[in-house]
Amino acid sequence: GRRPYPSDLSHRAIADRDYRLALRAIWRKRFASALERSVWSRLAECESNGRWHIDADFDGGLQFHPDTWSSYRPDSYPAYAYQATPGQQIRVARRVLADQTWNAWPACSAALGLR
Numbered sequence: 001g002r003r004p005y006p007s008d009l010s011h012r013a014i015a016d017r018d019y020r021l022a023l024r025a026i027w028r029k030r031f032a033s034a035l036e037r038s039v040w041s042r043l044a045e046c047e048s049n050g051r052w053h054i055d056a057d058f059d060g061g062l063q064f065h066p067d068t069w070s071s072y073r074p075d076s077y078p079a080y081a082y083q084a085t086p087g088q089q090i091r092v093a094r095r096v097l098a099d100q101t102w103n104a105w106p107a108c109s110a111a112l113g114l115r
Contacts, residue, residue, distance in 0.1 A: 039114070040090045046108035052089065055082040060089045062105070064096075072096050 041050070044061030048054045052061035059066060060081030069081045072095045078084045081092070093104075102109035109115050 037090065039112075040086075040093060042112055043093075043105060043108055043114075044086070044089075046111060047105060052086045053082050055080070060084060061086060062089050062093050064089070064092070068096060068104070072099075 040062065044050050044052060047058075047063040048061050050061060054060065054063075058064060059069065062081070064081040066080065069092065070079075072092050073081075073084075073088075077088050077092065081089055084092070096104045102115040105114075
């Protein structure tokens with residue numbers, strides 16, 4: 001058989017690098033959101049024993065104060081966190097996190113090592 005030319009090897013190296021970059025992008029897209037969900041799930045477990053539809057002084061799995069929920073939720077979301085899906089609560093929590101950091105959940109974020 002023929003020996004590969006140096007240019008063949010460099011093309012293979014580029015292709016291998018591109019393949020690795022593509023795999024990394026796919027991994028991030030598929031698994032990063034799962035990892036993020038697990039952080040929110042752990043926080044909900046700490047805040048409300050994982051009860052996403054709890055209706056109390058603080059609502060939902062992530063224990064939103066009604067005023068906080070009202071301030072950060074999109075208009076299309078339910079009026080109270082306990083009426084929202086876990087995914088909706090997480091999306092609102094990301095907005096709260098961007099504005100208030102993990103301090104919005106002081107005890108549990110500290111207990112989970114998030115701050």
